[in-house]
Amino acid sequence: MKHGRVLVTGVSRPLGADVARALAASPSVETVIGVDTVPPSDDLGRTKFVRADIRNPLIAKVITTAEIDTVLHLNLIANPVAAGGRTAMKEINVIGTMQLLAACQKSDTVSRLVVRSTTTIYGSSPRDPALFTEDMEPRSLPRGGYGKDAVEVEGYVRGFSRRRPDIAVTVLRFANILGPGVDSPLARYFEFPVVPTVLGFDPRIQLLHSSDALAVLLRAAAGGHAGTFNVAGDGILLLSQAIRRAGRPPVPVPFPAVSSLSRLASRMRIVDFPPEQVGFLAHGRAVDTTRLREVFGYTPRYTTAAAFDSFVRERGLHPTIDPERVVAAERALLGLLARRRLVSAS
Amino acid sequence: MTTAEPPPGEARIIPLARPARRAAAAARSGAARPVTSPGPADGPGRDETAPTKHPTGASSAQEAPAPARQDPAPSAGSTTAKGATTRRAATKSGSRPGTGRQTSARQTSARQASLRQASAEPAAAEPVAAKPLVAKPSAAKSGAAKARTDKPGSDTPGTGEPSAAEPGTGKPATGKPVTDKSATGQAAGVRAGRSGTGQGRSSARARATPQPEQPEDRAERLLGRAAGQLRGDEVTPDEDDVTGGPAGEAPAAPMAQPAGLERALAGMLAFLRRRITGDYEVDELGFDADLTEHVVAPLLRPVYRNYFRVETRGLENVPDTGGALVVANHSGTLPIDALMTAVALLDHHPSHRYLRMLAADLVFSLPFIAPIARKTGNTMACQPDAERLLGKGELVGVWPEGFKGVGKPFSERYKLQRFGRGGFVSAALRTGVRIIPCTIVGAEEIYPMLGNAKAVARLLGLPYFPLTPTFPWFGALGMIPLPSKWLIEFGEPVETASLTPAAAEDPMLVFELTDRIRETIQHTLYGLLMQRRSVFF
Numbered sequence: 001m002k003h004g005r006v007l008v009t010g011v012s013r014p015l016g017a018d019v020a021r022a023l024a025a026s027p028s029v030e031t032v033i034g035v036d037t038v039p040p041s042d043d044l045g046r047t048k049f050v051r052a053d054i055r056n057p058l059i060a061k062v063i064t065t066a067e068i069d070t071v072l073h074l075n076l077i078a079n080p081v082a083a084g085g086r087t088a089m090k091e092i093n094v095i096g097t098m099q100l101l102a103a104c105q106k107s108d109t110v111s112r113l114v115v116r117s118t119t120t121i122y123g124s125s126p127r128d129p130a131l132f133t134e135d136m137e138p139r140s141l142p143r144g145g146y147g148k149d150a151v152e153v154e155g156y157v158r159g160f161s162r163r164r165p166d167i168a169v170t171v172l173r174f175a176n177i178l179g180p181g182v183d184s185p186l187a188r189y190f191e192f193p194v195v196p197t198v199l200g201f202d203p204r205i206q207l208l209h210s211s212d213a214l215a216v217l218l219r220a221a222a223g224g225h226a227g228t229f230n231v232a233g234d235g236i237l238l239l240s241q242a243i244r245r246a247g248r249p250p251v252p253v254p255f256p257a258v259s260s261l262s263r264l265a266s267r268m269r270i271v272d273f274p275p276e277q278v279g280f281l282a283h284g285r286a287v288d289t290t291r292l293r294e295v296f297g298y299t300p301r302y303t304t305a306a307a308f309d310s311f312v313r314e315r316g317l318h319p320t321i322d323p324e325r326v327v328a329a330e331r332a333l334l335g336l337l338a339r340r341r342l343v344s345a346s
Numbered sequence: 347m348t349t350a351e352p353p354p355g356e357a358r359i360i361p362l363a364r365p366a367r368r369a370a371a372a373a374r375s376g377a378a379r380p381v382t383s384p385g386p387a388d389g390p391g392r393d394e395t396a397p398t399k400h401p402t403g404a405s406s407a408q409e410a411p412a413p414a415r416q417d418p419a420p421s422a423g424s425t426t427a428k429g430a431t432t433r434r435a436a437t438k439s440g441s442r443p444g445t446g447r448q449t450s451a452r453q454t455s456a457r458q459a460s461l462r463q464a465s466a467e468p469a470a471a472e473p474v475a476a477k478p479l480v481a482k483p484s485a486a487k488s489g490a491a492k493a494r495t496d497k498p499g500s501d502t503p504g505t506g507e508p509s510a511a512e513p514g515t516g517k518p519a520t521g522k523p524v525t526d527k528s529a530t531g532q533a534a535g536v537r538a539g540r541s542g543t544g545q546g547r548s549s550a551r552a553r554a555t556p557q558p559e560q561p562e563d564r565a566e567r568l569l570g571r572a573a574g575q576l577r578g579d580e581v582t583p584d585e586d587d588v589t590g591g592p593a594g595e596a597p598a599a600p601m602a603q604p605a606g607l608e609r610a611l612a613g614m615l616a617f618l619r620r621r622i623t624g625d626y627e628v629d630e631l632g633f634d635a636d637l638t639e640h641v642v643a644p645l646l647r648p649v650y651r652n653y654f655r656v657e658t659r660g661l662e663n664v665p666d667t668g669g670a671l672v673v674a675n676h677s678g679t680l681p682i683d684a685l686m687t688a689v690a691l692l693d694h695h696p697s698h699r700y701l702r703m704l705a706a707d708l709v710f711s712l713p714f715i716a717p718i719a720r721k722t723g724n725t726m727a728c729q730p731d732a733e734r735l736l737g738k739g740e741l742v743g744v745w746p747e748g749f750k751g752v753g754k755p756f757s758e759r760y761k762l763q764r765f766g767r768g769g770f771v772s773a774a775l776r777t778g779v780r781i782i783p784c785t786i787v788g789a790e791e792i793y794p795m796l797g798n799a800k801a802v803a804r805l806l807g808l809p810y811f812p813l814t815p816t817f818p819w820f821g822a823l824g825m826i827p828l829p830s831k832w833l834i835e836f837g838e839p840v841e842t843a844s845l846t847p848a849a850a851e852d853p854m855l856v857f858e859l860t861d862r863i864r865e866t867i868q869h870t871l872y873g874l875l876m877q878r879r880s881v882f883f
Contacts, residue, residue, distance in 0.1 A: 126711035129730045130631040136730070200713025204632045204720070236630050238721075244624030255713065283710075286630060323623040330619045334612055341608065 004030035005109075006221060007068040009054055009100065010075030011044060012036035014181040015116075018214050019072060020047040023221065033066055035059065036075070037092075054096040060103035063110065070112040070221055071104055073097065076153060078118070078146045079185065086145070093149035094156075101160045110167060114220040115157050117173045119206070119230060119287050120147035124279035131288040134173070134228045145277065154228075168226035172216060175232030175287065175304075178311040179210025185277070187311070193320055195243045196261065199252035203284025204236040209302035209310060216298055229296050230287040233304040239284065245305075246312050247319020255282060613640075631702075631731070632720035638700070642722050643692055650689040653829055654788060658690040660836035663782055666697040669736040670839070671774045672743045674784035675762055675867050676751030679812045681705075682827065683752075683789035684745060688722075690834050691741065702735050703743040704728075704770075708809070729773055736777040743784075744770045746860075753810040755798070759790035760875060762868050768860040772850035775859075780839040783863050785870040788832030791881050793817065830881050833874050837866055 006023050010016035011034030023032045024045030032047040034040065040049060052058045054075060063071070076093055083089035097115075104110045122128070123138040132138075142148045154171060161169040176186045186205075189195065208231055216224075216231050243250045253261055258278045293299050302310065312319075617640050620626050626636040650656050664670060674687060688701040704727035710716045725731045727744065735742045745751065746766035754763060774781050797813035817824035840863060842849075849855050 126716065127707045127726065129728050130725045130734065131730075133730070198713075200717070202717035202721070204628075204630075236628060236632065238628055238632060238634070238717075240717075241624040241626070241628060244622060247623075283716075321622065323625075326619050326622050330615045333615055337608065337611060 004028075005033075005066055005068050006031070006070045006072060007033045007035065007063060007066070008047075008072045008074060009035045009096075010073075010077075011047065011049065012038045012040045013074075013077075014179075014183070015177070015210065015213060015217075016074045017042055017044060018181075018210070019074065019217050019221075020044045022214060022218055023047070026218075028222075031066060033062065033068065035062065054100050055091055057099060057103070059099055060106060063103050063107050067109045068107070069109050070114070071100070071110055072114045072116075072217065072221055073100055074116045074217070076116050076118065076146075076150060080145075089146075090149060093146075094152050097153045097156055101156055104167065105160060105164055112168045112170075112221070112223070113157075113160075114170045114172065114217065115153065116217070117154055117171050117228075118146065118150045119173045119175045119232065119285060120277075120280075121150045121154060121173065122285055122287065123147065124203070124283040124285050126283050128283065128285065131286050132230070133288045134230055134291055140279075147277075168223075170220045170224060170226050171228040172220060173228065173230050173287070174213055175206045175208045175230075177208050177210050177213050178307055179213075180311075180314040182210050187315075190242070190246050190248070190311070191315070191317060192248065194251045195246075195248045196253045196258070197239060197243070197250045198258050198278070198282040199254045201255075201282040202238050202240045203280065203282060204286050205239055205242060205280075205284050205304070206232045206236050206286045207304045207307045207311075208232050208300065209307035212300040212302055212307075215301075216292075216296075219296070219298055224298075225296050227291075227295065229292045230289050231292055231300070232287050232289050233300045233302050233307045234289065235303045235305060236284075236286050237304050237308055239281070242308055244321075245308060246317055247321045247323060249320055258282075628721075631723070631725050631735070632717075633700075633702070633723035634721040635700070635723075638722050639692075642718070643689065646685055646689045647693065650686055650693070653827075654686060654792075654832040656686055656690060656788075656832040656834055658694050658834045658836075661690070661695050663836045663839055664691065664695055664699065664741065665780070665839075666695075666699075667739065669739045669777060669779040670741050670782055671732075671736065671770060671779055672701065672741065672782045672784050672836070673765075673770060673863055673867070674743065674745055674786055675871065676745035676747040677754070677759065677786070678752060678789035678827075679793035679795050679814065680827075681745070681752055682792060683786045684743065686789075686832065687743060687784060687786065687834060699741045701743040702740045703745075704732055706748060727769075729769060732770065732773040733777055736773060736779050746770050749809040753795065753798070753812070756790070756794040756796055760787075760871050762864055762871070765860050765864045768853075768856045771856045771859045771863070774842050775845055775850040775856070776847045778843050778845075778847065780841050780843070781859075781863060782839045783837040783866045783870070785835045785837065785867050785874060786832065787834075787871065787874040787878060788830040788881075791830040792827035794828070828882075831878070831883055833878065835870055835874060837870055840866075 006029055008016055008020045008023065011020045013036075016034070016036070017040055020032055020034045020040075021044050023029045024047045032045075034044055034047045034049045035052050035054060036049075037051070037053050039051060050062055052062060062068070075096055077083045077089050080086040080089045083092055104113055119132070120142060121138065122132045122136070123140045123142050125138075125140040127139040129136065142151060157169060157171060161167070177184060178187055212233065213231065216229075237245070240250060255278075258281065262278060289300070311317075617636070620636065626634065628634050664672070672687070672691075674683070677683060684703055684705075688703065691699045691701045700723050703724040705719055705724045707726050709719045709724070710726055725735070727748075732742060732744070746769075747763040748766060750763040754761075771781070793812060793814045795810075795812045795814055799811040799813055803809065803811035814824065816826070840859070842859075845855070
């Protein structure tokens with residue numbers, strides 16, 4: 001299906017900006033309209049920026065006047081601080097989505113809707129299966145924050161696709177995105193000189209490189225398959241392993257203290273790790289991406305481990321524990337052994 | 347030696363292997379002393395590193411080891427080149443009887459240098475490391491070797507030696523095939539004569555270490571086994587090829603130990619490095635084979651072997667490859683029976699299979715237990731995970747009695763409980779794998795559960811709180827299991843390939859299969875109990 005006039009929400013944040021820029025550079029795209037509440041900080045090519053709050057019906061006017069045929073809804077905010085508090089975040093995430101969907105429903109031109117969601121909707125619990133497939137129900141629903149918003153957003157999107165079955169709806173559930181420009185709680189978490197972990201737990205984490213996220217979104221905008229897809233890099237990392245790869249010393253914190261610590265950290269603006277995400281630090285989460293590869297037809301170029309390594313490299317994280325020193329120490333010890341033996345042999 | 351330093355991943359074992367060889371040569375040439383005593387004939391051979399041309403005759407060998415401290419430390423850049431040559435000097439100075447006073451100082455300084463290099467030496471490429479080994483004994487021992495070793499006489503030890511003296515480059519290499527034989531022949535004779543002594547041991551150490559091409563993980567497998575004992579397949583067949591000596595020339599058994607220790611240490615260091623830098627693979631379910639093989643299995647092995655003295659039968663019923671479902675009876679208050687079954691399959695099955703077990707969800711909510719359960723390859727008992735593992739061709743273990751089985755009172759020992767809801771059968775049917783009934787005898791007696799403190803259990807959120815003759819009265823000491831004698835028998839597999847995946851939707855069939863497997867295990871249990879002479883022996 002030809003996609004000519006595209007509306008992108010959330011263009012003032014890195015992923016949205018990347019998508020808008022890539023679409024603007026594509027010759028098959030006639031118009032790109034970017035929407036956000038704040039102007040984008042970087043150049044978006046020929047993207048027309050409309051400063052609009054998707055929470056009010058103005059968005060419908062934009063869609064009608066520009067005769068938008070493809071809507072990319074990327075305006076799902078994970079970070080309450082960025083949105084100006086949890087209430088504002090929820091407003092933008094949930095009410096904004098409702099308004100946007102209402103506008104799309106009334107539109108005659110829209111034929112494709114791509115919604116960015118997250119694997120957070122699967123929650124994190126010890127009773128989780130090893131890998132979630134798209135049609136599994138979460139064992140414990142996310143109780144608040146980002147995950148809960150995403151669950152509600154997906155609920156409205158499902159309702160929308162029931163009412164407008166002629167519009168192809170693609171829901172992309174992204175794993176935690178790491179990449180050069182990404183400023184997510186997880187990225188900041190790994191930038192600490194020492195990394196707090198939950199004592200006695202070592203979760204499996206799954207990551208997605210931002211370039212893969214971009215590629216998947218562009219493919220969906222260009223007419224990928226409708227449906228719901230988990231999007232994540234192949235394989236997993238254990239949190240301990242990731243911390244070791246970043247050369248950081250972990251600091252285990254007992255489970256009960258973790259939420260208060262994270263609350264304190266958010267209040268002090270050190271890191272914004274929502275307390276409801278603590279479950280993730282204990283139990284982790286991993287998803288099955290078979291459907292992405294086989295139905296959607298995209299294989300992420302970065303595995304989880306590669307995405308993490310490139311994140312460490314691109315951010316220029318200076319390892320507290322330098323792997324080269326570890327190798328040198330190993331060599332020195334081996335040499336010592338050899339010397340000792342040689343002396344005793346002669 | 348134009349060897350660029352290879353990536354550390356490829357040459358990890360080299361720094362270890364090379365000094366070992368050096369020591370071997372030292373030992374061997376030392377060993378050669380009493381028998382052949384090449385004496386003055388060797389003088390020129392020594393010259394390659396000792397610039398003094400005097401073929402000094404008999405002098406006290408004791409002087410050789412005197413270290414010369416003022417010797418300048420070799421620069422790092424020339425290490426590989428020098429390492430190879432000075433090594434030869436080292437072998438000689440350490441062992442040769444005909445070391446003169448004048449030369450000894452220099453020689454020892456050369457040795458010191460080589461020693462230092464041994465520690466500073468960056469890993470060298472394999473072929474380089476391999477060659478000196480073959481050339482060295484010949485140089486040390488045979489008269490023929492003299493001809494080829496005498497040429498770089500003017501070289502000064504401690505300063506960058508030209509690579510002409512390098513074994514493996516240019517001329518010296520040509521003499522090899524001939525000299526080798528005589529050298530090793532001598533060495534063999536010597537070794538046979540004095541096997542079991544300290545020197546002999548170090549020569550064996552060298553024989554065990556000299557495969558530079560051997561992948562690192564092999565050494566690490568050795569390390570893994572070191573806690574228990576070496577498996578039959580660990581004896582490397584190419585050892586003799588490398589030394590060129592006749593097979594069985596020296597009794598290997600008493601000699602192998604230092605090599606094992608040395609290697610184990612190197613393997614352990616490599617393992618530690620991997621752990622510290624996070625350089626290991628974990629599968630998508632969180633299975634960490636590196637950790638399982640190098641830490642968990644070595645810890646469980648002595649328990650399996652020496653404590654419960656587990657006797658495993660019917661391993662031929664477990665396929666070498668492909669998915670299969672092992673179904674076993676559960677008992678013992680703590681699921682030690684599951685751990686022992688996993689050890690049995692990892693250590694004693696011909697293809698050393700990992701048993702991926704399906705565990706209760708309680709396991710994954712307990713701190714410390716949860717991560718280790720995941721890392722050793724277990725996952726939560728649920729249909730999707732079971733089918734995922736079986737579909738991947740893994741060997742899956744399931745204990746369908748669950749808590750009812752593992753936490754049953756001692757009075758009900760060896761009475762199978764209900765086999766869950768038959769979920770394991772439908773998983774096997776859907777994936778078309780065979781079901782292998784497994785019977786475990788002995789686990790019931792490790793913690794005789796005389797009572798169950800239900801109130802405490804409820805308080806702690808546990809399914810039961812056992813009261814055994816020792817626990818909780820003796821605290822942590824009470825958690826030491828009784829040393830019962832165990833039997834694990836893998837029975838005839840139940841094929842499901844003839845049934846279609848649709849059969850999983852037929853509850854009657856599923857129940858019937860479940861019952862059949864339960865009956866099989868119960869009957870095997872009775873049979874094994876009849877055979878058992880006593881609980882503890």
